[in-house]
Amino acid sequence: MNMSGWGALWPVHDFAPDPCYLTQLIEGHDDKLFKVAEAENFVKEIELDKCGQSYAVVSIIGPQSSGKSTLLNKLFDTDFKEMNAKEGRSQTTKGVWIARCAGIKPCTLVLDLEGTDGKEQGDKDDTLFERQSALFALVVSDIFLINMWCHDIGRNNAANRPLLKTIFRARMKLFTPRKITLLFVIRDITKTPFELLKRLLLTDMEEIWKDFTTSNPDSQNEAALSNFFSVEMVALSSYEREEEKFKEEVAELREKICDIARDSSGVVPALDFTYSCQKIWEKIKADEDLDVPSHKIMVATVRCEQIARKKYENLAAKKEWHQWKEDTNRSTTLEFVKWLSSQLDTCLSEYDAETTYYDEGPRSTYRNQLKENLLLRFEPALVCVLEHIGSTILEEFKHTFQKGLLNQGEYFYARASNCIEYCLSKFDQACPVADAVIETTNKHKIGARRKLQSDIVSVVTSSCEKKLKEVLSGSIEKELSGEVIKDLSWKSIRELLKNEVESTGSRLFTALTGLGIDADTREKMTERLEDYAKGVVEEKVRGEAKSVLMRMMKCFASRFMNRLYTGKDDIPTAAKSARRYSLELLSILAAIRLNEDDIDDIKEKLEAELFVSSSSSVKYDPLLIGPDIWEQIPSCRTLIGPRSCKTVWDQFMQETEIIISKALKQVRPLKLCRIFKVVGKVASAGLCLTAMLAALLGT
Template identity: 45%
Template sequence: MANDGSCSTQLIDGDGEFNVAGLDNFIKTVNLASCGLSYAVVAIMGPQSSGKSTLMNHLFHTSFREMDAFRGRSQTTKGIWIAKCVGIEPSTIAMDLEGTDGRERGEDDTAFEKQSALFALAVSDIVLINMWCHDIGREQAANKPLLKTVFQVMMRLFSPRKTTLLFVIRDKTKTPLEHLEPILREDIQKIWDSVRKPQAHQHTPLSEFFNVEVTALSSFEDKEDKFNEEVAQLRQRFFHSISPGGLAGDRRGVVPASAFSISAQQIWKVIRENKDLDLPAHKVMVATVRCEEIAEEKLNQLHSDKGWLELEEAVQLGPVRGFGEKLSSIIDARLSQYDEEAIFFDESVRNAKRKQLETKALDLVYPAYTTLLEHIHSKALDDFKTKLDQSLNNGEGFASSVRTWTQTIMLEFDNGAADAAVRHANWGASKVRDKLRRDIDSHASSVRIAKLSEITTNFETKLTKALTKPVESLFESDGKDTWLSVRELFKRETEAAASEFSASIAGFELDEETVERMEQNLREYARKVVENKAREEAGKILIRMKDRFSTVFNHDNDSLPRVWTGKEDIRAITRDARSASLKLLSDMAAIRLDEKPDRIGSVLHSSLIDKTSASTSSQLITREASVDTLASSTWEEVSPEDVLITPMQCKALWRQFLGETEYTVTQAISAQEAFKRSNNWLPPPWAIMALVILGFNEFMMLLKNPLYLMFIFVAYLLGKAIWVQMDIAGEFRHGT
């Protein structure tokens, strides 16, 4: 490459090797890729040593190697060279082809000649045909093989470009161009007609494939100034050559400048493989390759895009407001860049690759989108939990709170999902939304269960407190109908609790069946409290019976302690005490919350009290031996589930009770006898009368002697004090 503004570069060497690196460097140096479709390619063909390079250098200010006239005519341009036309707008690439009919390649080596001609026709908009003026009209002119070659290779293009053939007549004579041009065109037409064509183009006119232009230049060696002047005029025709009316104004099938390198490489590859060149297919191929490159470049840029990286990092930490809009803008920027760079390529290929780029870009950002939705979901669920707790703490109804906050939170999620939506994607947040709704429902259900359980537990605790002690007190009292009192207490407390419970769960808006079931469960719990207390008291019945016996036996009707003076009917008192104890046993024998009649009391009284009183009767003893009404494990008319103490257990308990209270009765009887004895310590009346008669003299002596009387009085006081201090009278009453 020459160090000048034209950047001359050998594109294809004499052996047909394509200089890929050189072309890429050339395109980069002259900034060709930025031209889009606004560029032109001008090639020149002609016989060897016909001054092609000289013409190109003067016409386009390039620096192609020129022939040294002092060294004779020889090949100077080998292969194909390219250079930038200096000072030409739009950007124009000059292509200098190796001359034809060169002695270096020989007469039979025409393959490269045809290949280079086909290459020039495939990539160039304007082809300069350099020819000598004296060859016009000659049958054996030097340019005829060249033209035949051009037309033959044109047939190998399936859909050829419309190329401008600019015939440059060198070393013109005095014959005016107006006279030379018709002759030249006639020769061109004859050559076109003589070329063998495919069936589809048998009658296709030359103008379908080529725009033919003719110009003439004076001799460079003889009339250099005139030559330079004419070249300067010709140069003006290359300004805006691709505009309508320009030299290549009606060109077609242009490859965008950014794909020129790919296109040129592939065209030369096909030509070297001696295949027919399908330009439409080639155009699609070039568009495919180049669009893929552009798309890959934009995707890589998206990977390293600072805005995207910051957005991706922020999403990992939590929700990002405006995520969808920011991400859409980032993707839009890359797609717009792609559109700008791929705008000149085949539309179908361009759109397909754009769609692929968009898909890959969305695949890249989709994980961040799903992460954001997870954050929005988590935040929405946490907000629901917080708001629901606050509402419940403020005393608001559960169902209304759930309904209100569910609607609010779902709306917030929808807004967040809409904010996260990317314009290019049809990603739906429905799955995450459904999951959020399920999670909200699940949390609401768990809170509902917990709150109802808490309310139920509170009321059960209240019922336990309201029933346990009062029921225990009723069982301990000597009420006439203990179970009637228990039933009244049970009904009163249960109904009050059920009513309050119903009001407490009204905010949950439960269906009537559920409310009734929960109230029934509460009633059943209350019943179990009473039943459990009854079973607990039944386990202590013997102690209760003994306490009751002791209380009734040892206290009178005014609850004062009894003093066994000998007047009390111990048998009757014992019967009353035992009856009171038996009533306790009767009360605790079965649970009576259902107001069903039973005969437990009468059976126990007849079997235990009456028979005990009549135990002296042999007839009754015989009947007792033959029929034992307590020899059973159930009570008549009482459900087995309600039995606390079976008849047989009652009989055993009563026997144990009698044994353990017998000592108390015995002690009372002994105390009564002792009291009787203590009241009978004075001598009989006759003994007292005898003492008075017989001791009259001694009594009179005491009266006559006061000292004796004083001594006796002191002795009396001392004895009285000892008597009171030692409670001797009490000891006598107790039989000691």
Template identity: 40%
Template sequence: MAEDCCSFQLISGDGVLNREGLENFSRTTNLSQRGVSYAVVAIMGPQSGGKSTLLNKLFQTDFRMMDAEDGRTQTTQGIWMAKAIGIEPFTVAIDVEGSDSRERGQGGATFEKQSAVFALAIADIVIINMWCHDIGREHAASRPLLKTVFEAMTRSFRSSKTSLLFVLRDQTMTPLELLQRLLIQDIERIWAAIAHADAHKKTHLDEFFNVEITALPSYELEEMKFTEQVARLRQRFFLSTSPGGLAGDRKDGQPASGLPLRAQQIWETIKKNKNLDLPPPQVLVATFRCEQIVKEKLSRLKLDEVYDKEAMNYEESIRNENRRKLEAKALKTATVMEVVRPAYAAMLQHLRSIALKSLQTRLERTVKEASGDGFEAAVDSCCQSRMRKFERGCEGYDSSLRCHHKTG
């Protein structure tokens, strides 16, 4: 019996996230058991460019594909998710609705940007599916998409790079090396325009992305050759999170058990935030999960059988009064945490900025002064001293937080 890829619509065309489907996917695929050994791959590109076909060939999924005889109409609506079959590590494939669709018209720009931010915020590898003949064209269908992708990345605040894998469709006689060179020029021009208008004027593209470019022949005209080359490309996704893999630079790997919650929180934040400025995914999840834990603990306290058992033989009115005091004290502590936490987080962010600036200054001085065998030791010493200073600063704020609780 063939393995099920468990595909489902994660986000509808109207922007509604399918919580039940996500929970069922997680349960059916044993996602929570994967630890950090998993990868998320999303695909983006113009409508009717063969995105779903490529994913199905790469990962043996069953996303709905366009039938050319029915016309080049929209097939993927919203965002779909499935499990890649036969790939290690465990890989989640995400099929994003095509950009620049006739069906959405001018009103589709908002969803297009939202889905781009979502894909970049949650995926380790983003496949950009585009036509070969679009390269170098000022009004190519892929240019608005690339602009959207780059704008989205400057707002997603990932602490590690996203891998962009450009797949150029319907390659003809033009050598891949020439296509790569022309595409890089296009990419850098678009990025320069985005970065200049944003707060990243001095930030180079490779600080956000690892870029790889490959090309495929026409699926309709050279299906056998297309299938052979896709099979070779599929091998790139094995061991993708290992050093040298497509997602080998990933540094902020979050446990797979948190992926459903992360997807929900990212999408909710995107829907609420018109500017699409996202905090780091780990902050979203940590904030929400910690709040859940607090609620669970308070709920358990209200049903604390240990207190009831130990106090059961004492005067009922006094027992009940002290139980209410215990609950009130716990709730007060939780309330204080709600008030203090934003300031505490801001202080830590301030300390982090100071530490990074200090480290950069010290490293620049070290590079100029140290040499030979002593260089590595000097750099290590520099990093360690800045880290110790940062930790001492954190301890100070930790103690301040504890004092706040005591005085409260």
């Protein structure tokens, strides 16, 4: 609360008989202890914690026996112990005392400090406590009264010049200063004109400030005195010689104090006044050579941290949260998220209310930390909700997609993008957007949405791959079975693979149109599709290679019957053509050659060493010499080596020789038709062709 002055709230007359609760705040000299229990009791008795920032602190320093306590008692109706002039001048106030100004609203606290230059310290150098207590009062006060004799103006020690210079330096070093009022009270005014005295004092203050700033490179040497202090002066007559006039002047001084503006920007809440004073005194006693934060920030840091921790613990202990943790299914609903959001809002609002009067820096820092800690703790619940929403929508998409393919076939891929767009839109609408959790929810929503999109892409891709596998496997099956009447080669297989990948990719990217897939991602997906297709072909060919003899016999039977049935060739010519086709099949299954740059002479070697030499008298067989590998083919892609090919071919020749021999004995067309049908059935059933044909031709 920033008050331009206290006049409107602080009645000048008619003090109420409220007790001032005089309390010693700091012990003097040897111990220098801050009396925590007494200070806390003082705050409790005057109910200071109810004042917020609407309170003020006035303090006074000056030479011993200069009438400081008397002045305060007359000004604020307090009961500080006064010196008894009849008993002689001696130390009356020891340490630092505090009292409440009676009858004043808002609450005003006044500090009475032990006087300077006292003889009681004897030979001890006790100026340290003078400096410490004066600095303490300077830091905590809104108005700092400097009580001095009129005849001491212009002097050095008596006018407190060294003390002021010292506490200015320490204040700038240890604390972040706020602007306060320095009010010089000139006691026992003489005939010297007041304006002259005022000019002398102002000159002294400017010199002290200049001397301080120029001698301390760490200070704000370009800042003016007026940036940190408002300097005011007032003169009072002698209390002993002119008591009535003194009282009238004190009343005027009281009104002057009421009109002084107060800077509340650096004031801690009244609740923490005791704690703040204690920490300030500890810093002053330690005299740490550090750029520590201001006492306001120091108190705010501790208090805001405590409040934030309490709020966090209270919300984390609520039964609704523990019920969710005990739920093994973790089927968190949006109702839970709404509850969590409202609790977070309430928690942060309560924190804001309880930290209203603290410095904005620590207040904001711990608020953000509180929010971050709460969201971090409740993050699993939010993630669980998003995952549940995503998985539910994914299942709906799978059902819709499969149903669409079943009813519309491949034509559904053109409409699948609309289905995907609908599902993602439904996810966005279903996600919680409560204010308190929106940041964390949005962060995880992005991840959950990406996962849902990735899962949808996987579903569509898997469907396309399944269709691609069916087409490739079926086509290769026809190629290797001889149902497709054309020359077999790896080139034709590669062309088949390329065409099917392009066709499948077209369907896939048509379905994923609405996802905005960029060129790089599209290229990577195409590469993965190609790799998958190659894997399908390789797997199919490896499987066929394991039953190569049966596959060759089926191909032979298919080609042999076709050429005889159509009347293109006689039996020997048809047999030779069918055997050549089977040899091509053997060369294809001998090794995998899916790369465009694969070069080999397997077919040529097999034709030269198996097909051509089979009718010659050459007994030397190069295929049986050396390792069972092909020179131009890696071992990992070799399926049937040269020696294995020789073994298979010899068995194949024996089997087909029986068929050809029996066929030559039976030349009747009708008989041959029966042979063709039986051979076809036997070949398709994978049975022993030799035995079946021998039985048939022998009838």
